[in-house]
Amino acid sequence: MAIVVQKFGGTSVADAKKIRRAAKRVIEKMQAGYQVVVVASARGQQTDELVRDALELNPNPPQREMDQLLSTGEQQTVSLFAMALEAMGSKAISFTGGQIHMLTDGIFSKAQIKSVDSEFIRRELDQGKVVIVAGFQGVDEYGNVTTLGRGGSDTSAVALAAALKAEECEIFTDVDGVYTADPRIFKKAVKLDEISYDEMLEMASLGAGVMHIRSVAVGKRYNVKIRVRNSENENPGTIITHEVPQMEGILVSGATIQTDMAKIGLIGVPNVPGTAAKVFARLAQAKVVVDDIIQTEINPEKASLSFVVAAAELPAAKAVAEELKSELHCDNVFVRDNIALVSVIGVGMRSQYGVAERMFGALAKAKVNIDSITTSEIRISCAVDHSEVERALEAVCLAFELDKPARQRRTA
Amino acid sequence: MAIVVQKFGGTSVADAKKIRRAAKRVIEKMQAGYQVVVVASARGQQTDELVRDALELNPNPPQREMDQLLSTGEQQTVSLFAMALEAMGSKAISFTGGQIHMLTDGIFSKAQIKSVDSEFIRRELDQGKVVIVAGFQGVDEYGNVTTLGRGGSDTSAVALAAALKAEECEIFTDVDGVYTADPRIFKKAVKLDEISYDEMLEMASLGAGVMHIRSVAVGKRYNVKIRVRNSENENPGTIITHEVPQMEGILVSGATIQTDMAKIGLIGVPNVPGTAAKVFARLAQAKVVVDDIIQTEINPEKASLSFVVAAAELPAAKAVAEELKSELHCDNVFVRDNIALVSVIGVGMRSQYGVAERMFGALAKAKVNIDSITTSEIRISCAVDHSEVERALEAVCLAFELDKPARQRRTA
Numbered sequence: 001m002a003i004v005v006q007k008f009g010g011t012s013v014a015d016a017k018k019i020r021r022a023a024k025r026v027i028e029k030m031q032a033g034y035q036v037v038v039v040a041s042a043r044g045q046q047t048d049e050l051v052r053d054a055l056e057l058n059p060n061p062p063q064r065e066m067d068q069l070l071s072t073g074e075q076q077t078v079s080l081f082a083m084a085l086e087a088m089g090s091k092a093i094s095f096t097g098g099q100i101h102m103l104t105d106g107i108f109s110k111a112q113i114k115s116v117d118s119e120f121i122r123r124e125l126d127q128g129k130v131v132i133v134a135g136f137q138g139v140d141e142y143g144n145v146t147t148l149g150r151g152g153s154d155t156s157a158v159a160l161a162a163a164l165k166a167e168e169c170e171i172f173t174d175v176d177g178v179y180t181a182d183p184r185i186f187k188k189a190v191k192l193d194e195i196s197y198d199e200m201l202e203m204a205s206l207g208a209g210v211m212h213i214r215s216v217a218v219g220k221r222y223n224v225k226i227r228v229r230n231s232e233n234e235n236p237g238t239i240i241t242h243e244v245p246q247m248e249g250i251l252v253s254g255a256t257i258q259t260d261m262a263k264i265g266l267i268g269v270p271n272v273p274g275t276a277a278k279v280f281a282r283l284a285q286a287k288v289v290v291d292d293i294i295q296t297e298i299n300p301e302k303a304s305l306s307f308v309v310a311a312a313e314l315p316a317a318k319a320v321a322e323e324l325k326s327e328l329h330c331d332n333v334f335v336r337d338n339i340a341l342v343s344v345i346g347v348g349m350r351s352q353y354g355v356a357e358r359m360f361g362a363l364a365k366a367k368v369n370i371d372s373i374t375t376s377e378i379r380i381s382c383a384v385d386h387s388e389v390e391r392a393l394e395a396v397c398l399a400f401e402l403d404k405p406a407r408q409r410r411t412a
Numbered sequence: 413m414a415i416v417v418q419k420f421g422g423t424s425v426a427d428a429k430k431i432r433r434a435a436k437r438v439i440e441k442m443q444a445g446y447q448v449v450v451v452a453s454a455r456g457q458q459t460d461e462l463v464r465d466a467l468e469l470n471p472n473p474p475q476r477e478m479d480q481l482l483s484t485g486e487q488q489t490v491s492l493f494a495m496a497l498e499a500m501g502s503k504a505i506s507f508t509g510g511q512i513h514m515l516t517d518g519i520f521s522k523a524q525i526k527s528v529d530s531e532f533i534r535r536e537l538d539q540g541k542v543v544i545v546a547g548f549q550g551v552d553e554y555g556n557v558t559t560l561g562r563g564g565s566d567t568s569a570v571a572l573a574a575a576l577k578a579e580e581c582e583i584f585t586d587v588d589g590v591y592t593a594d595p596r597i598f599k600k601a602v603k604l605d606e607i608s609y610d611e612m613l614e615m616a617s618l619g620a621g622v623m624h625i626r627s628v629a630v631g632k633r634y635n636v637k638i639r640v641r642n643s644e645n646e647n648p649g650t651i652i653t654h655e656v657p658q659m660e661g662i663l664v665s666g667a668t669i670q671t672d673m674a675k676i677g678l679i680g681v682p683n684v685p686g687t688a689a690k691v692f693a694r695l696a697q698a699k700v701v702v703d704d705i706i707q708t709e710i711n712p713e714k715a716s717l718s719f720v721v722a723a724a725e726l727p728a729a730k731a732v733a734e735e736l737k738s739e740l741h742c743d744n745v746f747v748r749d750n751i752a753l754v755s756v757i758g759v760g761m762r763s764q765y766g767v768a769e770r771m772f773g774a775l776a777k778a779k780v781n782i783d784s785i786t787t788s789e790i791r792i793s794c795a796v797d798h799s800e801v802e803r804a805l806e807a808v809c810l811a812f813e814l815d816k817p818a819r820q821r822r823t824a
Contacts, residue, residue, distance in 0.1 A: 016468040050488065056428040057492055058499035065498070068506055069491035072484035076462065079481035080469055086477070087470035094480055098510070099555050143511050 003125065003166040004029055007039040007135065007157035011174050012231040013077050014044035016084075022172065022231060023084040026130055030090065035125040037164060038132040039157035040081055042073025063108035067137070067147045071097070074134035074153070081132045092130040095121075097137035097145070102156070104138035104146045111138055111146035113155065113218075118163040133160060151212025158215045162222030169224050171211060172231035177238030178203065178210055180402035181255045185390050188403035191235075192253060196243040199253045202345040202379045216240065243347055250409075251355060252346035252400040257393050259340045261291070262314040263371070263383060264321050265306035268331030271297055279305060279324060288317045292341070292374040292381060302331070306372065308383065311337060339371060340389035342396055343381040356380055362399035368392045415537065415578040416441055419451040419547065419569035423586050424643040425489050426456035428496075434584065434643060435496040438542055442502065447537040449576060450544040451569035452493055454485025475520035479549070479559045483509070486546035486565070493544045504542040507533075509549035509557070514568070516550035516558045523550055523558035525567065525630075530575040545572060563624025570627045574634035581636050583623060584643035589650030590615065590622055592814035593667045597802050600815035603647075604665060608655040611665045614757040614791045628652060655759055662821075663767060664758035664812040669801050671752045673703070674726040675783070676733050677718035680743030683709055691717060691736060700729045704753070704786040704793060714743075718784070720795065723749060751783060752801035754808055755793040768792055774811035780804045 006029065008022045022038075029036050050069055054061045078094035085092035100120055104111035124131045135153025138146050148155050154171060161169035178200065179189040195203070197220035204213040210228055219226045219240060229237025247253075269275050276295060283290055291308040298304055309317045314337055321333045342363075349355050356373075359380055363370055368391060371383040384392050396402075401409040418441065420434045434452075441448050462481050466473045490506035497504035512532055516523035536543045547565025550558050560567050566583060573581035590612065591601040607615070609632035616625040622640055631638045631652060641649025659665075681687050688707060695702055703720040710716055721729045726749055733745045754775075761767050768785075771792055775782055780803060783795040796804050808814075813821040 016465070019469060053428070053488075053492060054495055057431060058495035060499075061495040062498050065491040065494045065504075065506055068494075068508075069488055072487050075484050075487075076465075076481055079477040080465060082477045082480075083466055083470035083473040086474050087472075092477075094477055096480075096557075145508075 001033070001035050003037060003164045004034045005037045005039060005157050005161040005164070005166045005169045006172060007153060007170065008041065008172045008231060009153065009174075010041040010044055010047070012172050013040055013081065019077075019081055019084050020088070023081065023088055023090075025172070025231065026085065027088060027090055030130065034167070036130050037121060037125070037160055037166070038078075038081060038130060039135040039153055039160060040074060040077040040132060041135050041153040042070075043077050046073040046076070064144055067108045068145045070147055071134065071137040071145045074136050078132045078134045085130055085132075090130055091128050092132060093124055094132040094134070096134045097156070098139040098143065100133055102138035104140055104148070106140040106142070106144065106146065108144075108146055110149045111140070113138060113148070113159045116160060116163045121160070121164060148214075151215065154212040154215035155218055158218045158222075158224050158226060161224045162218065166224070169219070169226045171226060171228045173210060173228060174230065174232070175210060176230045176233070176235040177228050178240070178254070180253070181393060181397050182257070185257065186255075186394055186397045186402070189397065190403060190405055192238045192406075194239040194241060195253055196247055196347050197240060198243065198378055199345050199347055200240045202343070202376070203254055203256055211240070248348050248351050250346060250406045251348040251352055252344045252402065254346075255342065255344045255393060255396050255400065255402055257340055257342050257389050258291075259386060259389060260311040261308050261339050261341055261383075262311045262317070262335065262337040263306055263308050263339050264314075264317055265304060265334045266321060266324060266328070266330050267304045267334065268298060268302045269305050269328050271299075271301055271303040275303070275328065276305060278328075282320050282324060283307075283317060286316050286320050288313045288320065292372075292383070294372050294374060308339070308341065336371070338386040339383045340386045341381045341383055342389055342392040343379055344396055344400060345379045347378050349378050349380075358399050359396055362395040363392055366391055366395035368395065413445070413447050415449060415576045416446045417449045417451060417569050417573040417576070417578045417581045418584060419565060419582065420453065420584045420643060421565065421586075422453040422456055422459070424584050425452055425493065431493055431496050432500070435493065435500055435502075437584070437643070438497065439500060439502055442542065446579070448542050449533060449537070449572055449578070450490075450493060450542060451547040451565055451572060452486060452489040452544060453547050453565040454482075455489050458485040458488070476556055479520045480557045482559055483546065483549040483557045486548050490544040490546045497542055497544075502542055503540050504544060505536055506544040506546070508546045509568070510551040510555070512545055514550035516552055516560070518552040518554070518556065518558065520556075520558055522561045523552070525550060525560070525571045528571060528575045533572070533576060560626075563627065566624040566627035567630055570630045570636050570638060573636045574630065578636070581631070581638045583638060583640045585622060585640060586642065586644070587622060588642045588645070588647040589640050590652070590666070592665065593805060593809050594669070597669065598667075598806055598809045598814070601809065602815060602817055604650045604818075606651040606653060607665055608659055608759050609652060610655065610790055611757050611759055612652045614755070614788070615666055615668055623652070660760050660763050662758060662818045663760040663764055664756045664814065666758075667754065667756045667805060667808050667812065667814055669752055669754050669805050670703075671798060671801060672723040673720050673751050673753055673795070674723045674729070674747065674749040675718055675720050675751050675795060676726075676729055677716060677746045678733060678736060678740070678742050679716045679746065680710060680714045681717050681740050683711075683713055683715040687715070687740065688717060690740075694732050694736060695719075695729060698728050698732050700725045700732065704795070706784050706786060720751070720753065748783070750798040751795045752798045753793050753795055754801055754804040755791055756808055756812060757791045759790050761790050761792075770811050771808055774807040775804055778803055778807035780807065
């Protein structure tokens, strides 16, 4: 019997009415002949409330205790979900991460899944039960509760789908799927029917909040078909899957923006091997996550090295940069705290020309100044002034016809 | 190094301020040279809120899922408690029932503790940590979460004190200790310095809400010195311990009332062996908890059998009685739903005379009619009309001088 994993996020289980609606979707799937494993998040704002309770007692709470605390939110949801299913006539059983031996490493608050006892779950499924698993959590080898970090329930769901060789992993959320761009900003954005793992990874890392990046990476690695869909309607959603040849015909799948970014430049660092390595090692030590990196030669002896960070990490990044300024005898450090990134993503870029040209042309026509440019194999990002980013997104979306389904574009 | 177990109930950990105050008591105990194990309940009204959430989804929720749900309340408290201790400079670690292998039977919602891994706790204590254990919960042999029933945190604490051979088990609550009678009703009641397990068992079963009866039974069985004390002051509280000879000098240690009781009588049942057994087996099947039982012979063929139940259980008990009426061909069934019990308790009754006489005399003088009388080795209970029970309690308390410390009583 084929297995489907259905993941319901916090907004989809926020109250009794929503839990019942989610339970109804589970029953429909069973009636369609599937065994169903549910992964659920904490209800509504519960996790935020628990964090607030913790900080009231300890501004710097031990991570182990934080994980012990936060994991209760999901445990509550899954037991309530099981009760709802039983009331609707289905057999159901709930499990914590520990109970299904969702074994992780011991990195509290950011644990990585190592293995899961899929046989244990199969035995329950084979007894005709819906198995409901608390997302976001696992246990380390000593039995300590660990959590997987923000968005970790997506990762739990995809990892379970992989372990159980599920036909599909449905991620229920409050939007119809993945859009060509954020519809709150680019109103004409259209929903994608499918998108490749690589594109979704770029989209997720560039601020498209619909799925957590680690869950997509797990899906790619274990070849899990992921379907992002709305818990409140029957829209088939967006399928995230391996790249298929026809995807290459689509030049650009989506565009994203990242706001609240800052840029730091070290002007005149020694143009010798190892400089960049030293700079980024020091930033990593200070736990600063660096986004884009740009290095250019000024002259044979000197180079300029700049990088983009989240605005929240600017103070830490700036402190490191100031230290390095004297250590490396560089000429100057500059900081820009009002930048944003606009990016286009598409596997089609690998085989087709003219994407960069068209993007820069669109921005020029919209009179948006480009501060700097970075690219990957399937992405082009431009740093622009914060105040111009929404206009930039709209210009780029229209240039790539992201207001139309892929098959209707002139340039598909 | 000697170990002390400190148990904090829901009102003692209801908010951040109270958790900090409880943590302060733990630190004081450590500074006095003890290793400390804390057992904590769910914060304030949390358990009631979770029960309400559950019933909204399922009026008859599966007990396994109910236990999975309710256990989260204690898990939240213990992690927050650990954070508070760490913020105050102590090393601390929290555990769920499952994490310390608090193994129980599989009777959800009313599980009995079978064993606990005391070595695991000792290792953490020997690292200088305060060990904070979620009360009220355990796991069965399959890893399912179980709960011990209302008041179960007291039982967790006493069981841990037994397993760890703790010097003392302190039960922190919102009163100064165990009183000769409920001070809300008999204003002149005095706190007892000590009380025997047997007396406390009778008091608890007769409605003195200060401690859960099962925890006292565990304490008696494993010889755990229990101290009931107020979390908000330094009063030394009441020690519950084995009976010592001088306790016998005290005629009556305390008096209690139980309200919301009902009495059912079966008049004219066959006066043959096995009748009572049949009646109480049927009541047990219907999960009716029977308090006092009175059987008297009417004539050589017929007897009258009556029993007292909580008013809430009257409908179920009455249904059983009506069935039995026709099966046993008894003459009549009567129901009194407005009775209350007033009881006096004291191990001194075993060796001294005149207790019953003095009690009945006090009630007669107060013009309280006695419906029926039952006794145990260390207790006398009178059923009276509900409206007269507070007056009855006062009369009995004054007759036995329960407004004075034991050593000041004329009749001690």
